[in-house]
Structure formats: structure tokens, C-alpha cells
Amino acid sequence: MLISYNWLRDLTGSEWGVAELCKRLTMRGLEVEGVHEAGDDSVIDVALPSNRADWLSHLGVAREVGVMTGRGVRLPQTESKRTEGRAADFTSVDLQAHDLCPRFTARVVRGVRIAPSPAWLAGRLQAVGLRSINNVADITNYVMLELGQPLHAFDLDKLGENRIVVRRARAGETIRTLDGVDRKLDTEMLVIADAARAVAVAGVMGGAETEISDATTNVLIECAYFAPASVRRTSRALGLQTDASDRFERGVDPESLLRAQARAVALITELAGGAASEDAIDIYPRRVARPSVPLRFGRVGALTGLDVPTADALRILDALGFKVSTGGANGSGAAKPDGAIEVAPVEPGAQVVFTAPTWRYDVALEEDLVEEIARHFGYEKIADELPVSHNVGEHRAHEGRRRAARRALTSLGFDEAISFSFIDAAHDERFELPPGLVAGAGGGGGAGENAVSASKNAASDAGGGDEKDSGERRDPRFVTLSNPIIEGASRMRATLLAGLLASLRHNFNHGTRDVRLFETGRVFAAATDGGERPTERESFAMVATGGALEAGRALAPRELDFYDLKGALEAAADAMKLPPLEFAADDSARHLRAGQSARVALGGQAVGFVGRLSDEIAAAYKFRQAVFVCEVNMTALLDAGETPARYAPLARFPSVVRDASLVVDRSATFAEMRRSVLGMNLEDVRGVALFDVYEGERVPEGKRSVTLRIEYRADDRTLRDEEADALHRQIVESLERKFGAQLR
Amino acid sequence: MSTEVTSRQPEAVREAFEQEFGRFARFRGEGRAVALSELRLADAEAALRELAELRTRHAGKKSALANLKKQIGRVAPEERAAFGQRVQQTEAEIAASLDEAEAALRSHAARARVELERLDVTLPGRRPRRGHLHPITLVRRRLEDIFVSMGYAVEDGPEIETDFYNFTALNIPPDHPACSVQDTFYTTEGFALRSQTSTVQIHAMQRRKPPLRVIAPGRVFRRDTPDATHNPMFFQLEGLLVDRNVTMAHLKGTVTEFLSRMFGAGTRTRFRPSYFPFTEPSAEFDFSCFKCGGTGRLAGEPCRLCKGGGWIELGGSGMVHPNVLRAVGIDPEEFSGFAFGFGIDRMCALLYSLDDIRLLFENDVRFLEQFN
Numbered sequence A: 001m002l003i004s005y006n007w008l009r010d011l012t013g014s015e016w017g018v019a020e021l022c023k024r025l026t027m028r029g030l031e032v033e034g035v036h037e038a039g040d041d042s043v044i045d046v047a048l049p050s051n052r053a054d055w056l057s058h059l060g061v062a063r064e065v066g067v068m069t070g071r072g073v074r075l076p077q078t079e080s081k082r083t084e085g086r087a088a089d090f091t092s093v094d095l096q097a098h099d100l101c102p103r104f105t106a107r108v109v110r111g112v113r114i115a116p117s118p119a120w121l122a123g124r125l126q127a128v129g130l131r132s133i134n135n136v137a138d139i140t141n142y143v144m145l146e147l148g149q150p151l152h153a154f155d156l157d158k159l160g161e162n163r164i165v166v167r168r169a170r171a172g173e174t175i176r177t178l179d180g181v182d183r184k185l186d187t188e189m190l191v192i193a194d195a196a197r198a199v200a201v202a203g204v205m206g207g208a209e210t211e212i213s214d215a216t217t218n219v220l221i222e223c224a225y226f227a228p229a230s231v232r233r234t235s236r237a238l239g240l241q242t243d244a245s246d247r248f249e250r251g252v253d254p255e256s257l258l259r260a261q262a263r264a265v266a267l268i269t270e271l272a273g274g275a276a277s278e279d280a281i282d283i284y285p286r287r288v289a290r291p292s293v294p295l296r297f298g299r300v301g302a303l304t305g306l307d308v309p310t311a312d313a314l315r316i317l318d319a320l321g322f323k324v325s326t327g328g329a330n331g332s333g334a335a336k337p338d339g340a341i342e343v344a345p346v347e348p349g350a351q352v353v354f355t356a357p358t359w360r361y362d363v364a365l366e367e368d369l370v371e372e373i374a375r376h377f378g379y380e381k382i383a384d385e386l387p388v389s390h391n392v393g394e395h396r397a398h399e400g401r402r403r404a405a406r407r408a409l410t411s412l413g414f415d416e417a418i419s420f421s422f423i424d425a426a427h428d429e430r431f432e433l434p435p436g437l438v439a440g441a442g443g444g445g446g447a448g449e450n451a452v453s454a455s456k457n458a459a460s461d462a463g464g465g466d467e468k469d470s471g472e473r474r475d476p477r478f479v480t481l482s483n484p485i486i487e488g489a490s491r492m493r494a495t496l497l498a499g500l501l502a503s504l505r506h507n508f509n510h511g512t513r514d515v516r517l518f519e520t521g522r523v524f525a526a527a528t529d530g531g532e533r534p535t536e537r538e539s540f541a542m543v544a545t546g547g548a549l550e551a552g553r554a555l556a557p558r559e560l561d562f563y564d565l566k567g568a569l570e571a572a573a574d575a576m577k578l579p580p581l582e583f584a585a586d587d588s589a590r591h592l593r594a595g596q597s598a599r600v601a602l603g604g605q606a607v608g609f610v611g612r613l614s615d616e617i618a619a620a621y622k623f624r625q626a627v628f629v630c631e632v633n634m635t636a637l638l639d640a641g642e643t644p645a646r647y648a649p650l651a652r653f654p655s656v657v658r659d660a661s662l663v664v665d666r667s668a669t670f671a672e673m674r675r676s677v678l679g680m681n682l683e684d685v686r687g688v689a690l691f692d693v694y695e696g697e698r699v700p701e702g703k704r705s706v707t708l709r710i711e712y713r714a715d716d717r718t719l720r721d722e723e724a725d726a727l728h729r730q731i732v733e734s735l736e737r738k739f740g741a742q743l744r
Numbered sequence B: 001m002s003t004e005v006t007s008r009q010p011e012a013v014r015e016a017f018e019q020e021f022g023r024f025a026r027f028r029g030e031g032r033a034v035a036l037s038e039l040r041l042a043d044a045e046a047a048l049r050e051l052a053e054l055r056t057r058h059a060g061k062k063s064a065l066a067n068l069k070k071q072i073g074r075v076a077p078e079e080r081a082a083f084g085q086r087v088q089q090t091e092a093e094i095a096a097s098l099d100e101a102e103a104a105l106r107s108h109a110a111r112a113r114v115e116l117e118r119l120d121v122t123l124p125g126r127r128p129r130r131g132h133l134h135p136i137t138l139v140r141r142r143l144e145d146i147f148v149s150m151g152y153a154v155e156d157g158p159e160i161e162t163d164f165y166n167f168t169a170l171n172i173p174p175d176h177p178a179c180s181v182q183d184t185f186y187t188t189e190g191f192a193l194r195s196q197t198s199t200v201q202i203h204a205m206q207r208r209k210p211p212l213r214v215i216a217p218g219r220v221f222r223r224d225t226p227d228a229t230h231n232p233m234f235f236q237l238e239g240l241l242v243d244r245n246v247t248m249a250h251l252k253g254t255v256t257e258f259l260s261r262m263f264g265a266g267t268r269t270r271f272r273p274s275y276f277p278f279t280e281p282s283a284e285f286d287f288s289c290f291k292c293g294g295t296g297r298l299a300g301e302p303c304r305l306c307k308g309g310g311w312i313e314l315g316g317s318g319m320v321h322p323n324v325l326r327a328v329g330i331d332p333e334e335f336s337g338f339a340f341g342f343g344i345d346r347m348c349a350l351l352y353s354l355d356d357i358r359l360l361f362e363n364d365v366r367f368l369e370q371f372n
């Protein structure tokens, strides 16, 4: 909100310079965000907290300055130059909706001359960002900015039967508001009406037909207190937010209506001539109550650590307009007959009940009073102390393992990515989801095939129909935002891959073609098993493409491939102290290229997929090089617990190794061959390692040569060559038999 | 055998040697440095091989010299001593010539080899390109370590929340602007994406009994259109302490302590009154600018980081509102507590002088690899 320095000085008499004033306002909670010059004035931009509606005026800010100076505020003059007749002689008010309008006042000024405002008035309005219209309209705005009370001026002669009815709008009723827009009203909206029709949307905006014009001679000044919730609702429903509605919906001072009205009428008779009615019509059936708040003075120190003398606490509350409740005082805080607080020593343990001033809507509890006292005693006096500790620090569960996994990945050249949690619904059918997130998707263990087809069915159901109608693209499997901010990004991600591939696209667009990224983060799915909340789970994903870069060297020695990504996943799992992950060829993941994809499992439970991105998706992203992707269920990995390290005695006798180069069908896997050898349960066979794999010249098409290195060792003696050879022969023969292998 | 002939034989052997050795003579004596400097490694190695052959021919077992030595015994006794001496002298001279040339060539070849195999030690060391952690992870990890060392437990909660946790329990009334569809994301099922990590306060207080100290770093969501200073998703850290006799001084001391560990000893903090529904009294906190030391000036110019004010705004804080304590069954008469929160993204921006926080979620490798 913009505050005129000169205007504020008129109300406070404070002689603080602009810089000093700004510093003091900021330290009392009125944060000054900027100051600019406007002629001989300075305009101060203050950011106000949302609970202080009373600060939305120069008087409100002046009150705070008045507490600081100790001299209070100087209220503007409200005496009209000329008065004539009673308001009831010229108009009447029929208040039919007390619940929405607890107080309504009307006063009349007759014989005015509508003209441009004098320079001082137009200048002040312009300084704080308002356009000058004419003298009467400007005065209503001026008083609102000065005292915080919105007012409305009607052309009295245009009001049907010259009277006012405050009522709910009728079904189908419309009004053309001052901004020239025809608005449809509903029956919960409060309107100001004349004998026949609505002439203003109460607390929001006046109507065009009864607006002050150059021809206006008699005006009716409305000044009312509307129920905040009602104005808020109407303003939202109409999509119409005004300076008036801003104030009404946060609460104006119901006790200052007549003063604000008198101020406006005094200015009108001074600047536009005419005679004011001697009185106002004032309908105020039931006083708006303010809560009584008890304060134990000891609580100030207990909550703030400030040692505030009781006299200071009382002085501050008094200056802020708090009164000691009659009869509420618990002995010590005596009230003067006028309600002002007797500033006298009070026992520190004493309790006094205070009533908040009528302009305050933010005070209901003892803590609120404590804050008021601390605020004006000075937050800058709060000391730096450390609390006595009764707790021990602890990281999140598995934090060490998460960090170890991250370290492993960065040491392998992966950069960490963080992407938005919402993605485009277009990704719904693109990726195989990590197992177990969405009911029926991704599969677990051997059920994979079925699960995938189930989710594909769900996909075609969703694609078949009505999603376009809703605009929300609902899908029963996923969590959908009803109010996304980034166009299209309405789906809470069920996979991290969408974000990573978008990042890959971004990097390609900026000339980086060698990219390795990983991300961990939550993925989401609609509640399953009748659970109330959506499912949230941690996921871990990687993408890799381009060359296997080395530090400081422009030329990568080779291109990344499937085994780089698989290796990174294994390294991460290893760092998390997991048992070895299991990899099985699996062509069912729809986002992966058949023949280069694997299902990943841990202890037999499917946790995700790794493989080469399918040509179809790569083409959709315009990727022109092989991209490898992986996503696994991080929650499952962490839940799996750590494999503890355990010492095994070192071998006492040397081992012998023998290699076997076997030409086998391409379909025979290393894992099967290895399992087959170990499955023979030969004593003294200690391990089967891959030596190399060769395809090409001298190996027939459809075959490849796999060289295994087998380690032989006995526990109780040095194994002789002949013994190892005999075992090796046995193994090779078995492999030849089982895999149709031929020794090369 | 005549004495005449015998007496001339050593001379003949020497002459024959010197004739062949002639081309190696330049590697002896004064001029050898010049002669060697023109010699490439391969030539030096070839010369060494030839020299070895020369040695075999002229000083080996089947050489004329060896033959001569065998004749010493057959020379007349009166001449034998003199003859023997001359043979020995000849042998010594030949050996000296060969040794000297060989040594010179050998050391030259060794030096040449060293030069030839000299490495450019400034070439990059051999290692895979290292990856980088996201700056938010780096800052978050530092923050977590600081708070754990100060006795706090790190907590987290759901990112999709019910109204109760996101608003009601935090004393945010349903008509508060924060609850509006303008500001908060809602799912079609009516859940809210948590708009502040304060939600974790509630989960933590339901899980733990006071006295408690927790921090909750995590993702939050607000419906801001992305620009240089806004993202619809960002990271916050929320801190909460509930114990007996806790005051705002403890809050201020705690904030000062952690900021000193983050930004350096001597960091000061400033509280300004503010309003948050879930704290009362409430304060925003600023800390003394770590670039200019809070003076507002840097090298005679106004400091750009703090815009000359000497203070940097960071977050909100306050004493936990009694309604919040009551919502989780804690008696505000027995316990009091403080809470504070700030943006991890903002702290990233401050620490790394980021001028556009949209970079945080674009995952541009050129951006990510700047952090370590």
C-alpha cells in the first residue's frame, strides 16, 4: 500500500525524516519496500501483513507512529460548513438484511456543484496511485485512504422514490456497475437498492445509473459496515475486486462510520458547496462485539524472553487503543472511568482482561497481546540464546545409504537432476511404470506379462472417451491437478523418466550431447486398496547417452551403452549395501527397445526396468542417438535393508584358473552358463567369471563366442594341474551338452 | 721371429685400430660435446653397436691384439720386458679410446632417451568425468548436517496433503487467500499439494512427544508462474522445537547459530514483526549480508547482494500458535515452541549468486557441473 509522507505527518505531527520513519515502520511490522519522490512529497510503499486490515489507511499507519512518538494521532476535522434539515426529510433507509449489513448510515448533501477537484486533493490521490474523477467522487476515495472506511456517493435524485433498501438481490436481477459491465447477481449477494432496482453491489461497486454526474446537485453518502464474509463471497463470485471490497472483506471499524461520513460531508460542503443534513440516518441494531482477552503479564517474558516492565506493557496497549474490560480486571489493572488504562505499577503475576479497539480484527488470544507488547517494546531487544537440549540429532532413515548411492553415481559421471513433480498427461501411456505403483501396472515377478496387458487395457479405456470434456484429463490411475499453472502439466508424475527425457531434450537443444543424469524423487498414483490419500513413493531413475567422457578430455574413448547404465545401477545398489540386483531379459516394458531391455529384481521382487529407449519414443523426442534409461522403486531398495559386511578367511592355498571359449547360440546367456557351472556343485570350483564375448569373423551368424574363466582351488592342499584339468574337462563337456556349445 | 718384426707389431696393431676408430675419435676429448649434440638417439645407438663390434675385432679374444699378447712369451728374454710393456700400453690405449667413446655415447643416448620420453605432465590426469550433485542437494545436505549436530531430527511428510495438515491444523482459516485455488494446487480429489513444509510440524508432533526438535526439508508447491525469482515448485526447510520454557530469544539464538555455521562466524540476525497464521508472536528474520559483512558497501559501492541495506531477508518464524499445539494435543500452558522456515532455493540463489532460479529445474549440464 502507498502512503504519503506528508499526509501521515498531518495525522501524527511526527517530524521524523523519511528514512528514519521507514526504518521505524519496518521494525514495527510495516515493511517498507520502497520510497519514491512525488513533488514535495515522498510516497512510501508498505507491504502489509494480511491480518492487519486496520493498516489499510493513513490513519491506521499513523496510529502506529503515534504509539512510537507517544503523542497519538491528530484526527482530521469533521465539522460541515453549512447544515440544513434532517436526513430523514430527504430520504429513508430500509435495512432488510441485518445479517449481511450490521450497520448502515446515510447522510445527504443538497445543492452541490460537481467540478474538478482542487489541485491539492487531485495531487494527493495521484501520488498514491488513484485517478482524479470529480470533487465528490474524489472525496469519497480520499476519506477511504485517510480513515480506511469506504464510502459511496449516490445521485439522490436518481434513486427511485429517493430512498434506499438494503436487501439480498432478487433471482435473475442484474446491475450495470460503474465500470460499465452488466453483472448478473445471485440471491446470496447483498445489494443497495432504491424503490425498484439494485443501485450498488454492497461493499464492492456502485451502479452506473445512480453515479455522480456533472448534473448532480443532491448526493446521498452511504457509509456502512458489511459482513466481511458476505463481501468476500460476492467479490469472488463476480470476479470483481475493488479497494472497497478489499477493506470490507478484511473488516472495517464499525464504530467509525459516522466520523468518516462526517469527514466526507465536511469536505464536500467545503469543496463542492451545498448544505449537509444535520444528522445521518444510522441503523445499527446490535453492536459488533470485540473479544475480551485476558493477559497474564508474566506470559510476555515467558514467550518472548523480553523483560518488559508492566508499566511499559500497559502504556503500549493503551497507546494502541486497548481498554481494560469493565469488571474484567483482576484487581490490579484499574480502569479510569473513560476506559483508558491506569498506567500504574501492577504485580507481575497479575492478569488483566483487555478489550481490543473496534478497528482490530487480529486480536483474540493472550499471545496476540504479547506480540503487540513485544512489537512496540522492540524485537531488536530480543537476545540470542540457545535452548537447553533434551534431544539428540538424527538423520532421515537411510540417509547414509542415499548419500553413498549419490556418491557412487557422481563418481561414474552422472549429474543429479531435479524436475517438476507435475508432467503432461500425454506421458500417461508412454512409459512402463516402476512395478507396484499403479494398481495393475509394471508387474511383480512372474506376473509381469499379465500386469502389463492389464495396464494397456486401462490405457485404451481412458483414451476412448470423455477425457477431453473435463479439461482436467482425469485418469483413475493417476493424481491429477485441477488447477495446473504450467500448460498441460496437470498430472502428478508417476515416473521420473518424463522429466529426465525433457531435460535430455533441453541439453541436446543447447549443444550438449554427452549426458548422464540421475534423479530421485516422489512419484504419485491414485489411492489404492481404499486408502484415503494418494500413493507416494520414492523413485530413482537415470538416463545416459553419448560418449563415456573423461575429465578434461574432449574426445570420449567410446560411446555409452546398456552396460554403462546397468553398471551404474549396480554401483548405486552396491553403495546402498544391497545384495546383487537380478537382471532378466524382458521385452514387455513399452518404453524400451525389445532385445535391449531388462527387468530388474531384488530378492525375486521386481523393482524396475533398465534398457534402451524405444525408437518410437526417441523419435517423438527427436533423439538421434541411442538413449539408455532406467527407473527403479527406490522405496523398495531402501526397505530391503543393508547386507552387513562379514569377514571370510583368506584362502591358504593357491588357485588355478582355466579359460573355456565356447561358441554358443546368441540366446544362451552368460548368467545361465554361469549358473549351470555352479549348479554342478563341484567341490574346488570357486568361481566363474566372464573373460570376454566375441562375435564376428570365424563365428557363425546367430552364434557368439563366450570365454569363461573358471577358478579351481582346494581348501586343504595345493591343487595339481591334472586335477584342475580333469574338473575343467568335466565342466566344458557339460556346457557343450547343455548349450550345444562348441569349444573354440 | 726377428726382433725387428716383433718390435714393430704393436705399432701396426695400434695403427690398424686407429684407422678404423678414426670416425669415433670425435666423441673423445674437447670437441665431443659438439659432436654429440648433432647425434640423434638412433645414430647414437647405431654408433654404440658399431663400437661394440670394433671392440670385438680389435680387443676381443680373436683380435690381433690378443694374438700379440700370446707372443709375449715367445720374444727373446732380453727384449721381453720392453715388448710386453709396449703391448700392454697399446692395449691400454685401445681400451681407453673405446671406453671413452662408449661412455660418451652411452650417456648421450641415455639423455636423448630421457628427452624423447619426456612427458607433458600438464596433460589432464586420466579419470572418468565426475558427475555433480544438484545445488539444492548440496545446500540441503549442509543444512541437515548443521541441524543434526544441533540436536534436530530430520523428518518428512507427504507432498500431497489433506486440508487438515496443510491448513486447518496450521490455524489457517478456510477463507485465507493461501487456501484459494489461485495460490494452492489442488488435485481433482480435493487434496492439496503442500504449500509449505509446516505440514510436517503437525506430522512430527503427532509422531513424537515433546520435548522435540525436528527439521523438515522438502518440496513445496505454489501456483506461481515461473520467472527469474519464482517457480511453482521449490524447496523449503522448516524447523520446530517444542519444550518447556522456550522463548523467542531461543528462536533468535538458534537462527543466528545456524546462519553463522552456514555463512560464517559473526553473522548477525534481525527479527521484524510479521504475521503467519501458525505462529504468534511472529517474526521475519534477516541476516547480515555475507558479501559486505552487513555494512551495505563493497569497495566503495553499494553492495549488490543486499542492495546496500546490509541485511538479507531469509524467512519467517515465530512461537508456535497455541491453536497449532492444541491441534496435536500439546498443552500450550505446559509447553511452548518455536518454528522457522525458509527457502532452500533462495539460499542456493544467495550462496551461488543465481540470477534466475528457473535454472534449478532445467537440469542443463552446463549449469549442474558448476557445483561441487
Ligand SMILES: [Zn+2]
Residues within 6 Å of the ligand: B289, B290, B291, B292, B293, B294, B295, B296, B297, B303, B304, B305, B306, B307, B308, B310, B311
Ligand atoms: Zn551486502
